[in-house]
Amino acid sequence: MKINTKLHYLTLTVLLLIASGLAIYLWTINLSQKVELKNLQDKITTLEQTENNLTTKLTKAEKDAVYAKEIYEQLKKPLQENQFRYSTLKVGDKVAGMTTKSIEPLRKADISEENLAIGFSGQTTLSGTYNYYGDDESFHPDTVCFEADAASIQKIPAIFPNGGNPFFCFSNNDFAKEYFKVKGSSGKAEIIIDDFQFNYAPIEVWNGAKLIKVIKKD
Numbered sequence: 001m002k003i004n005t006k007l008h009y010l011t012l013t014v015l016l017l018i019a020s021g022l023a024i025y026l027w028t029i030n031l032s033q034k035v036e037l038k039n040l041q042d043k044i045t046t047l048e049q050t051e052n053n054l055t056t057k058l059t060k061a062e063k064d065a066v067y068a069k070e071i072y073e074q075l076k077k078p079l080q081e082n083q084f085r086y087s088t089l090k091v092g093d094k095v096a097g098m099t100t101k102s103i104e105p106l107r108k109a110d111i112s113e114e115n116l117a118i119g120f121s122g123q124t125t126l127s128g129t130y131n132y133y134g135d136d137e138s139f140h141p142d143t144v145c146f147e148a149d150a151a152s153i154q155k156i157p158a159i160f161p162n163g164g165n166p167f168f169c170f171s172n173n174d175f176a177k178e179y180f181k182v183k184g185s186s187g188k189a190e191i192i193i194d195d196f197q198f199n200y201a202p203i204e205v206w207n208g209a210k211l212i213k214v215i216k217k218d
Contacts, residue, residue, distance in 0.1 A: 081096060081154065082095060082096035082153075082158050082164060083157075083162075084157060089118070096156060096157050098120035098124065099122050101120060101121045104116075113200075114200065114201060115200070115201055116200040116201070118157070121195055123192055125152075126146070126192075127152050128147050128152055128189070129149070129186060129187070130144060130147075130191075131146075131185075132180045132183055142173075142183065144176035144211075145167065145169040145170070146209075147167045148167075165206075165207055168206060169206055169207075171209065172210050176211045180217070187217060187218035189215075189216065191212075196209045
């Protein structure tokens, strides 16, 4: 009887050891599978991120290619009489019937296509709209400015391939105020200007010109 009991306990012990070993083995396999699954998920995430990056780069490349094609098509076009290329412009060159007298940087930095102050000499007659801004105007307080109309914009120098900025303010502002008199007024006018100043930068800038005469105004 004692022998059977001992044998029974021994059998149970062996079975428990086998069950424990099997449980540990299964837990180890499960842990290994979880690690492999996590690694697989990480690889999938990395591949998805790589795909997104490639898609973004491809989209940018496509946009750059379209932009480059547009610029190329523009550069093939001949210059209009009022247009100039910064890369080839020299002092003494004629643009819109005016003579280039200076080419300098607008701001304290190296001169570039986005940092230009180009002075021109030569009178021209323009028609358009004048504005004598009041003291509360943000950019042009107590200043007289002018915007050339479609018939006159071709008389104003413009950097290629842009069509030109028809807006400018008078460099001899006190003289202009004597002509236009009423602060806060605006209307149509025909004027003669000289010393047109072309300014170009990626900030809020505007061109300038010297008022010579007001031929007529509303």
